[in-house]
């Protein structure tokens with residue numbers, strides 16, 4: 722049984738799907754939610770699932786050993802980013818290497834990088850007149866949205882899409898694939 726930590730900054734709908742998915746199996750469990758915002762929706766979702774949630778500031782993440790100490794305390798084997806909007810410091814990326822995964826709501830390398838998160842991504846996709854969008858699940862290398870791609874899935878962009886309707890379809894892809902891809906990656910470790 723492997724131990725997962727999820728870093729999240731926002732609502733936490735992906736984090737919740739991942740917690741539920743692993744509660745039902747015996748590959749791994751989500752042991753820790755790490756969040757840089759005490760008012761984020763993910764905090765309540767963690768509480769509902771009985772998963773420990775710890776809050777830190779960007780400076781604590783960058784400049785202290787607080788977060789790496791927690792990863793140690795919970796014997797974390799695998800790190801998942803789910804709507805986490807800060808860069809992980811080398812203390813985490815060096816330690817976990819390929820055992821860190823991120824999801825991004827576009828077909829990277831398109832519409833990634835600084836400022837590209839959540840509905841901003843979908844607005845940019847529509848603005849650019851793209852005919853397809855989707856999700857990218859990738860390794861994390863210390864630069865935003867740039868690690869090696871593990872998996873992509875597509876959805877068409879429809880003529881009357883708004884950022885919200887496109888976001889809904891992209892979220893459905895995230896929920897369908899992210900927990901399964903995480904499990905596949907964890908199984909490769911064993």
Ligand code: GAR
Pocket residue numbers: 729731732733734735736803804805824825826837838839842866892895
């Ligand atoms: C997700 O759509 C995820 O792909 C995106 O943030 C959303 C978080 O939603 N991540 C990024 O944009 C990373 N650059 P959630 O908090 O409801 O899971």
